[in-house]
Amino acid sequence: MEAASIPAGPPVSQRVRALVGTYGLTLVLLALPLYYAISDLVHDGNLVRLGENLTAGISNGAIWALVAIGYTLVYGIVELINFAHGEVFMIGSFVSAAFFMTLGLTKGASAIVLFFGLLLTLCVAMLASGMLNAMIERVGYKPLRTAPKLAPLITAVGFSFILQNVGLLWKGGSQQGIPDLINAQHTVVTLFGITIENADVLSIAVTVPLLLVMTTFISRSRLGKAMRATAQDPEAARLMGINVDTTISLTFLIGGMLAGAAGLIYALYQTTIWYFQGFTGGLIAFTAAVMGGIGNLRGAVLGGLIIGCIQQISDNRIGSAWTPAVVFSYLVLIMVFKPSGLLGEQTRDAG
Amino acid sequence: MSAATEAKRPGETVKGGRLPKPALPPWFEKALVPILLIAAAFLPFFFESGDTFVQTCTQALAYVVMALGLNIVVGFAGLLDLGYVAFFAIGAYTAGYFGSGFFSKVGGGEGWHFLVGGTAAKLPGIHVNFLLILVLAVIATAIAGMIIGLPTLRLRGDYIAIVTLAFGEIIGRIAINGDSIVIGGQPLTAGRQGISPVDKIDLPGLAPFGLLDLRPWYWFALVLVGFVLFVNFRLRDSRLGRAWVALREDEIAAVAMGVPAVKTKLLAYATGAAMGGIAGAFLGSFLNTVNADQFQFYFSILVLAMIILGGLGSIWGVVLGAIALSFINTWFIPDVINSWPGKLGLDFDATQITFAIYGFLLVMMMLLRPQGLLPERRHKMELAEHAETSDETLYTAQA
Numbered sequence: 001m002e003a004a005s006i007p008a009g010p011p012v013s014q015r016v017r018a019l020v021g022t023y024g025l026t027l028v029l030l031a032l033p034l035y036y037a038i039s040d041l042v043h044d045g046n047l048v049r050l051g052e053n054l055t056a057g058i059s060n061g062a063i064w065a066l067v068a069i070g071y072t073l074v075y076g077i078v079e080l081i082n083f084a085h086g087e088v089f090m091i092g093s094f095v096s097a098a099f100f101m102t103l104g105l106t107k108g109a110s111a112i113v114l115f116f117g118l119l120l121t122l123c124v125a126m127l128a129s130g131m132l133n134a135m136i137e138r139v140g141y142k143p144l145r146t147a148p149k150l151a152p153l154i155t156a157v158g159f160s161f162i163l164q165n166v167g168l169l170w171k172g173g174s175q176q177g178i179p180d181l182i183n184a185q186h187t188v189v190t191l192f193g194i195t196i197e198n199a200d201v202l203s204i205a206v207t208v209p210l211l212l213v214m215t216t217f218i219s220r221s222r223l224g225k226a227m228r229a230t231a232q233d234p235e236a237a238r239l240m241g242i243n244v245d246t247t248i249s250l251t252f253l254i255g256g257m258l259a260g261a262a263g264l265i266y267a268l269y270q271t272t273i274w275y276f277q278g279f280t281g282g283l284i285a286f287t288a289a290v291m292g293g294i295g296n297l298r299g300a301v302l303g304g305l306i307i308g309c310i311q312q313i314s315d316n317r318i319g320s321a322w323t324p325a326v327v328f329s330y331l332v333l334i335m336v337f338k339p340s341g342l343l344g345e346q347t348r349d350a351g
Numbered sequence: 352m353s354a355a356t357e358a359k360r361p362g363e364t365v366k367g368g369r370l371p372k373p374a375l376p377p378w379f380e381k382a383l384v385p386i387l388l389i390a391a392a393f394l395p396f397f398f399e400s401g402d403t404f405v406q407t408c409t410q411a412l413a414y415v416v417m418a419l420g421l422n423i424v425v426g427f428a429g430l431l432d433l434g435y436v437a438f439f440a441i442g443a444y445t446a447g448y449f450g451s452g453f454f455s456k457v458g459g460g461e462g463w464h465f466l467v468g469g470t471a472a473k474l475p476g477i478h479v480n481f482l483l484i485l486v487l488a489v490i491a492t493a494i495a496g497m498i499i500g501l502p503t504l505r506l507r508g509d510y511i512a513i514v515t516l517a518f519g520e521i522i523g524r525i526a527i528n529g530d531s532i533v534i535g536g537q538p539l540t541a542g543r544q545g546i547s548p549v550d551k552i553d554l555p556g557l558a559p560f561g562l563l564d565l566r567p568w569y570w571f572a573l574v575l576v577g578f579v580l581f582v583n584f585r586l587r588d589s590r591l592g593r594a595w596v597a598l599r600e601d602e603i604a605a606v607a608m609g610v611p612a613v614k615t616k617l618l619a620y621a622t623g624a625a626m627g628g629i630a631g632a633f634l635g636s637f638l639n640t641v642n643a644d645q646f647q648f649y650f651s652i653l654v655l656a657m658i659i660l661g662g663l664g665s666i667w668g669v670v671l672g673a674i675a676l677s678f679i680n681t682w683f684i685p686d687v688i689n690s691w692p693g694k695l696g697l698d699f700d701a702t703q704i705t706f707a708i709y710g711f712l713l714v715m716m717m718l719l720r721p722q723g724l725l726p727e728r729r730h731k732m733e734l735a736e737h738a739e740t741s742d743e744t745l746y747t748a749q750a
Binding site: 075079081139140143144147148150151152154155157158159160161162164165166168169279283286287290294321322324325328329331332335336339 | 431502503505506507509510512513514516517518520521524525527528531648652655656659660663703704705706707709710711712713714716717718721722723
């Protein structure tokens with residue numbers, strides 16, 4: 001009975017690899033929360049501290065999700081790590097801070113004035129950042145469409161330096177405090193001992209509608225369809241009568257707008273802004289995009305939320321000096337276990 | 352981008368898929384190395400030995416070593432590395448650990464000394480001869496290069512970039528926060544304060560190098576450049592070099608032809624890293640400090656910009672690019688541009704816009720000459736494609 005000895009399934013090594021691929025990642029992601037959940041239970045007898053970390057992490061991660069979408073959209077369509085994107089986010093913060101200070105919004109203003117003032121600021125910040133991003137694309141990346149692949153990467157770095165310098169000249173080299181318009185630390189409600197603050201509510205209240213609008217736009221509208229078509233195959237899209245250049249510009253515009261919105265939320269959330277926030281924030285958001293699977297919108301959101309939680313837990317337990325190292329270690333582990341990201345990449349190469 | 356393959360780039364003359372004719376005959380290229388090195392060796396005689404120009408040149412030479420190392424990884428093997436600063440850091444810390452008073456408690460406060468003379472032989476801490484430090488730096492960085500390379504083996508282009516970036520940042524963080532990691536009363540690094548002073552280079556048969564007489568430093572750096580250039584040329588024309596290029600251009604075809612992908616890629620990482628380590632150890636000693644603030648992401652980008660400016664994969668291009676950018680960075684922007692507003696009678700401090708000038712230069716360079724100053728022949732034809740293989744490149748490969 002020779003035939004019976006031939007194993008039916010794939011060899012053991014492959015099965016082990018598949019197991020590691022599926023569960024290894026989950027284990028890695030859960031390691032930090034689980035460890036602290038156990039230590040919290042042992043020391044305090046409840047999970048309040050971890051819960052607070054996660055709440056803050058999710059509201060913080062919503063900001064990164066908005067920035068990460070910009071990275072993932074751009075990467076999906078032109079396969080470029082847009083290094084200047086973090087700086088666009090920073091400029092969004094600066095513009096919104098400058099704008100609501102010119103409007104004369106103060107902490108004591110009535111709720112209606114504050115609401116409409118901030119809505120106007122949001123529009124201005126989104127517009128400014130979106131235009132800035134589209135302009136960078138026009139000046140820096142479009143002439144290089146046919147150039148070696150690394151050339152636009154270097155112009156992106158160049159623009160990132162220029163914008164950082166703009167920020168440095170604008171607000172100086174140190175962290176700038178801005179008026180705490182929404183009373184960020186004020187507790188709205190306490191659930192199971194976990195306090196939810198104004199800042200958390202704001203972050204979710206702005207991010208969720210924006211994300212819904214954006215995903216509907218991309219999946220339903222004509223322009224969104226054109227974007228997806230261009231991402232899959234620019235040549236074929238062009239043959240089908242899609243204006244590829246306009247579509248790419250639009251992608252940068254949308255990415256920039258989301259970064260602008262994230263900039264406003266960040267400014268209100270942290271109540272400090274500085275010229276370097278774009279660099280660190282950009283790296284974190286890009287990590288989030290890669291974590292979720294680059295080119296994948298839902299992946300970017302999921303990655304943003306996870307990174308936000310990791311960041312909060314690490315800030316709170318390990319020390320904020322180590323947070324970048326912790327975030328990047330997570331990135332490396334995810335790349336080891338599941339190179340295509342959590343939800344799978346959606347790029348031309350991935351097919 | 353598939354649009355890129357079809358479009359004809361300016362200045363490119365590919366006919367029938369053949370390589371364009373080499374710009375220089377091979378014998379000329381081989382003769383050029385010693386001629387240029389000897390010519391460069393006479394340069395410091397035209398300046399005073401403590402001149403800042405000699406210092407700028409020495410630093411430029413160290414950057415050349417680094418850029419040549421990164422060129423092996425990015426230019427030859429096509430693995431985009433955004434965390435090259437990690438190897439600079441490891442090389443510099445090797446110099447700091449084995450050639451300074453950092454481990455002051457070692458040997459009961461007496462210190463360990465190995466083949467060192469001069470003042471260093473009496474100081475506490477570990478003091479090892481600089482040539483041995485170079486060897487140690489090469490070993491340490493080569494191992495680190497392989498460790499960093501391992502997780503990237505299964506990954507494609509930009510994912511490699513992000514993982515190497517992550518490693519670079521992790522090592523940068525460890526350097527900054529290492530002063531709070533205390534093992535047996537000894538911190539891991541000196542953080543932002545820096546390990547200083549670091550032993551001067553002390554060659555057998557020569558007096559230790561001085562802080563004021565910069566000529567020996569320059570010559571030593573030149574010897575390093577010569578060595579690394581030699582290694583680069585030999586590697587490029589060797590079996591291994593051809594294997595790197597083959598992997599870069601078409602991984603599936605290369606593996607089918609029997610190129611061991613894992614070993615070849617790891618060797619690229621290790622070799623590139625070792626050169627970064629050499630330059631790092633030299634700079635640690637030359638700058639006389641090993642400071643965590645040196646090891647920022649910005650530095651990886653600087654070295655990458657050097658090789659892209661020069662022309663990926665082209666050894667002469669990379670040398671040119673490294674010298675050009677390092678002069679822009681350490682001399683042109685701080686000294687020349689900063690004197691302009693004063694001359695024009697403006698009350699403006701140009702140091703505030705250093706970064707913007709640098710960024711502007713990068714953008715302009717790429718817009719005007721995206722293929723680099725002296726592009727490599729094969730790359731010229733090839734680079735629009737990715738380092739990795741897609742179905743498209745596999746089926747439509749040029750004959």
